[in-house]
């Protein structure tokens with residue numbers, strides 16, 4: 093009986109007692125250190141693939157926290173390792189790029205930085221208009237907590253600072269630079285995104301697919317040019333293109349199950365030069381979104397079928413049918429491992445309270461390049477959101493006030509204190525739950 097009591101006591105002691113201590117420690121570190129670091133990152137955003145100063149600062153910060161740091165992985169990527177005995181290898185990723193947007197948030201610490209855009213060669217304003225400054229600041233906070241808490245975990249922690257998420261290039265570049273061969277293949281992979289559509293500080297996690305898969309499709313329509321007054325002499329690619337655009341709308345509405353999400357957006361339609369000329373070509377540019385391979389196949393094959401057959405309807409010969417080109421730059425959907433998501437939900441609720449965790453499905457079909465880390469080979473992963481907007485801003489919008497700005501908007505803003513603190517706390521709790529023998 094005494095022995096059993098002793099066991100029970102040990103079991104009670106083994107339950108993490110870090111919750112209150114963690115919240116205080118993160119709050120103190122935010123006030124003393126991370127707030128200034130966020131301010132620095134927010135004022136100094138850098139564009140995708142040219143995040144040189146950001147990467148250097150991250151490498152310095154993670155080295156100072158006691159990690160073994162390797163720079164220039166897949167371009168400007170940084171990998172920081174902390175070994176702490178036998179146990180699992182867990183990877184946490186933070187993306188670090190900003191966007192070519194001129195900040196108009198009105199914040200005192202708004203960015204006025206400029207940079208040469210590597211795509212256009214033009215000098216452009218840069219802004220952390222997606223909140224990646226929250227991700228990297230939180231990663232430094234996580235590194236500092238995990239290094240200070242080595243007696244609370246076992247295994248190896250891999251922190252991945254990823255470039256060029258906005259151009260969905262960085263994760264693939266780090267994979268192609270043999271990240272797993274060089275640093276080890278993780279047993280689990282984690283990431284979060286700050287979200288302006290969630291209440292500041294809340295952890296929003298689903299067991300499904302937080303981000304969609306995306307394909308880029310071009311349709312080249314061949315017509316026969318003619319005088320605008322003699323349409324019978326030509327094949328009008330604008331009329332045919334318009335029919336294709338409308339017919340494509342039936343894919344999601346008539347061919348997918350009504351409970352299955354999908355998007356076919358024609359974002360660009362170019363043809364013609366002048367009022368009275370029937371052009372000989374038109375060009376459509378599409379983005380196509382899915383949350384699984386089956387939907388992707390239905391949408392992509394449907395686009396080809398509709399485009400080609402509308403060409404036949406218009407009487408085009410077989411060698412002049414519309415061409416459908418699917419870009420190789422396809423992004424798979426981000427899919428959470430259900431069992432792992434449930435495990436982390438329990439860990440977060442235990443450590444931070446039931447109210448800290450919600451499961452509000454996303455309404456959009458945004459895409460992410462994180463699955464390049466987790467799909468091949470498959471690594472169980474969870475991607476969650478951290479809220480970044482104060483409750484009173486949502487209330488003001490509901491009352492007819494200014495709408496909460498979306499990501500990538502010049503007005504975008506995040507409340508850094510609750511977002512960064514929750515970013516650190518949720519990551520540390522997840523890591524401590526997984527990094528056990």
Ligand SMILES: [Zn+2]
Nearest residue numbers: 222258499500
């Ligand atoms: Zn973004």
Ligand SMILES: [Zn+2]
Nearest residue numbers: 222223224285
């Ligand atoms: Zn983003």
